[in-house]
Amino acid sequence: MPVNGKTPTPHTAVAHERLSWFAARPALAAAAAFVAALAVMLAARRWFDPVLLICVAAALLVATSAFMLMRARREASSAHSEASAAISQSGVNEARMMAIIRSSMEAIITIDEQQRVVLFNPMAEQVFGCSAMDAIGAPLERFIPERFRAAHARHVEQFGVTGVSDRQMGRQRVLSGLRANGEEFPIEASISQIRDGGARLYTVMLRDVTERVRAEEAQQRAREELRELSANLQKIREEEKTRIARELHDDLGQQLTALKMDISSVEEALDGSASELVRDHLQGMRRLIDVTVASVRRIAADLRPVMLDDLGLIPAVEWLANDFTNRYGIDVERDIETGDARFSPAGATALFRIVQEALTNVARHADATRVTLSLRAGDEGVVLRIADNGQGVRRDGEPAGKSFGLLGIRERAHMLGGAVDIHSAQGNGFALSVIIPAEAVKMQELQS
Numbered sequence: 418m419p420v421n422g423k424t425p426t427p428h429t430a431v432a433h434e435r436l437s438w439f440a441a442r443p444a445l446a447a448a449a450a451f452v453a454a455l456a457v458m459l460a461a462r463r464w465f466d467p468v469l470l471i472c473v474a475a476a477l478l479v480a481t482s483a484f485m486l487m488r489a490r491r492e493a494s495s496a497h498s499e500a501s502a503a504i505s506q507s508g509v510n511e512a513r514m515m516a517i518i519r520s521s522m523e524a525i526i527t528i529d530e531q532q533r534v535v536l537f538n539p540m541a542e543q544v545f546g547c548s549a550m551d552a553i554g555a556p557l558e559r560f561i562p563e564r565f566r567a568a569h570a571r572h573v574e575q576f577g578v579t580g581v582s583d584r585q586m587g588r589q590r591v592l593s594g595l596r597a598n599g600e601e602f603p604i605e606a607s608i609s610q611i612r613d614g615g616a617r618l619y620t621v622m623l624r625d626v627t628e629r630v631r632a633e634e635a636q637q638r639a640r641e642e643l644r645e646l647s648a649n650l651q652k653i654r655e656e657e658k659t660r661i662a663r664e665l666h667d668d669l670g671q672q673l674t675a676l677k678m679d680i681s682s683v684e685e686a687l688d689g690s691a692s693e694l695v696r697d698h699l700q701g702m703r704r705l706i707d708v709t710v711a712s713v714r715r716i717a718a719d720l721r722p723v724m725l726d727d728l729g730l731i732p733a734v735e736w737l738a739n740d741f742t743n744r745y746g747i748d749v750e751r752d753i754e755t756g757d758a759r760f761s762p763a764g765a766t767a768l769f770r771i772v773q774e775a776l777t778n779v780a781r782h783a784d785a786t787r788v789t790l791s792l793r794a795g796d797e798g799v800v801l802r803i804a805d806n807g808q809g810v811r812r813d814g815e816p817a818g819k820s821f822g823l824l825g826i827r828e829r830a831h832m833l834g835g836a837v838d839i840h841s842a843q844g845n846g847f848a849l850s851v852i853i854p855a856e857a858v859k860m861q862e863l864q865s
Contacts, residue, residue, distance in 0.1 A: 518536070518538050519538055519539055521538060521540055521622075522540060523540060523622050523623065523624050524538065524540045524541035524543075524544045524545070524622070524623045524624070524625075525537075525538040525540070525541060525620065525621070525622050526538075526541050526552075526557070526560075526620070526621045526623070527618055527619065527620045527621075528557050528573075528618070528619050528620075528621070529616060529617075529618060529619075530616060530617050530618075531556075532556060532557045532558070532570060532573060532619075533554060533555065533556055533557070534552050534553050534554065534555055534556075534557060535553060535554075535618070536553070536620075537549040537552040537553055544594070544596075544623070544625050545560055545594065545595075545596050545597055546596045546597040546598055547560075547596075547597040557569075557573075558570070559595070560594055560595050561593075561594065561595055562593050562594075562595050562601050565592075565593060573608070573619060576608060576610065576619070591603040591604070591605065591626060591630060592604050592605070592606055592623075594623065594625075602625060602627050603625075603626050603627055603630045604623045604624060604625060604626060605623065605624050605626050606621055606622065606623035606624075607621070607622050607623075608620070608621050608622075609622075644828070644831065644832070647828050647832075648828075648832045651828070651829070651832070655721070655766055658720040658721045659720075659721045659726075661717075661720055661721075662716075662717040662718070662720040662721040662722075662723070663717075663721075665713050665716060665717040665720070666713070666714065666717040666723060669713050670710060670713055670714065670717075673706050673709055673710045673713065674710065676706055677703055677706045677707070677710075680699055680702055680703050680706070681703070683699060684696065684699050718736075718740075722736060722737070722769075724736060725765060725766070725769055726762075729759065729760070729765065730755075730760050730764075730765040730768055730769060731753060731755060731792075733765075733769050734753065734768075734769065734772055734790075734792065735751070735753075737769070737772060737773060737776065738751055738776075738790060741776045741780070741788075744780075745780045747779065747780070747785060747786060747787065747788055748786070748787050748788070749776075749788045749789075749790055750787065750788070750789045750790065751790050751791075752789070752790070752791040752792070752793075753790075753791070753792045753793075754792070754793050754794070755792065755793070755794040755799075756794060758794045760858045761858055763833075763858075764799075764833065764853070764857065764858025765858075767829045767830075767832070767833055767853075767858075768792075768799065768801060768853070768858070770825075770829060771801060771826050771829055771830070771851055772790065772792075772801070772803065774822040774823075774825055774826055775803040775822075775826065775849050776788065776803070777822060778822050778823070779803075779805050779807065779847075782807075783805045783807030783808060783846075783847055784807045784808050785805035785806050785807030785808075785846070786806060787805065787806050788803065788804070788805045789802075789803070789804045789805075790802075790803050791803075794855075795855070796855060797854070797855055798835075798852055798853055798854045798855045798857075799852070799853045799855065799858055800850070800851070800852050801850070801851040801852075801853075802848065802849065802850045802851075803848070803849045804846060804847070804848035804849070805846050805847055805848075806846045807846055807847060808843070808844060808846075809841045809842050809843050809844055809845050809846050809847050823837075823839075826849070826851070830851050830853060833853045833854070833857040833858065834853070834854050834857045835851055835852055835853035835854065835857065836851070836852050837849070837850070837851050838850040838851075838852075
């Protein structure tokens with residue numbers, strides 16, 4: 418960089434040394450004249466001769482001026498050398514900075530207050546498909562899709578007013594850039610600002626995240642496809658359970674009942690002629706048939722309770738709670754308030770299965786003596802809560818009831834647009850809350 422309009426060189430420093438030497442020569446001559454005049458005065462003993470006094474004073478003045486000039490020259494030469502060293506160091510730092518910018522793996526663009534490009538590094542050339550020669554001097558909006566240009570210009574202006582040195586751009590969403598060929602692509606960017614004299618410069622560092630966004634979109638599609646597959650499997654499973662339950666209840670149940678009636682007919686036909694042993698066998702067969710019929714009904718109800726389809730959700734939940742108490746000896750306190758609402762088949766099935774799975778987890782893992790079941794329906798949605806007084810979380814921090822059943826509960830709630838919340842602590846029980854929007858279960862008021 419030039420100093421006082423000139424760039425210092427080694428030749429300039431040599432010239433300054435020579436000037437200092439020439440400036441010293443008059444001083445030496447004046448000093449010699451001063452010494453000679455004093456010698457003459459001493460020899461002639463003419464102390465007050467006006468001519469000699471004037472000569473001595475003139476020699477002294479010339480010598481003093483020469484020495485002052487020589488000193489000023491040396492100070493100027495020293496300052497000039499220091500300025501040259503500082504300029505050289507500044508040049509080295511600037512070269513290092515430019516090397517970093519050029520080798521950066523992120524695109525770096527610097528714009529002025531008019532939002533015109535003043536710096537465009539090689540990665541920016543690669544990302545936008547535009548050379549630095551074409552980009553420098555062009556407006557920044559050239560690299561922004563047209564629908565975002567006005568908003569981006571306002572964002573940069575507002576950022577300049579805030580005085581904040583740097584900020585991440587687009588925190589809530591991915592931004593869009595525009596390549597030279599007109600292709601839009603997603604980017605992540607941050608912006609910083611500095612003052613260069615009286616002007617303000619903005620530097621944007623950005624990264625092309627096209628591949629990452631594609632991977633995220635593919636992952637999201639795969640997740641949605643898996644959920645659709647899970648929902649379809651759940652639907653097929655429910656249909657299969659319903660079919661098997663119907664066949665067990667209707668076909669096998671009817672056949673066992675018919676077999677029991679045939680045994681009764683055989684007993685009547687024997688009319689006392691049969692031995693006591695035969696009669697005992699027939700009575701044992703009747704009792705076995707009764708047990709088998711009860712087992713068939715229980716299995717059919719576990720698969721798909723008939724009352725869920727015939728009577729609706731609330732009677733089915735009541736039957737489930739009673740059956741749970743009879744099987745495991747655990748009391749179930751019920752707080753069910755749904756008013757006159759009714760549920761769609763899909764909604765009723767999902768809620769019933771969630772209650773069934775939650776109670777099964779209590780029986781398997783909780784070691785509880787009491788369960789509280791709450792089911793309330795409002796205008797905004799259905800809230801189901803099941804809590805027990807069991808052991809809660811284990812020592813490793815995982816809930817005691819964590820199993821594939823909980824995963825099934827989450828999936829069923831998600832398919833209806835609902836959410837599952839779990840509260841648990843070691844020794845303080847386990848609570849499961851499910852909230853499902855009203856429109857998902859198609860609640861309707863009964864028409865009078």
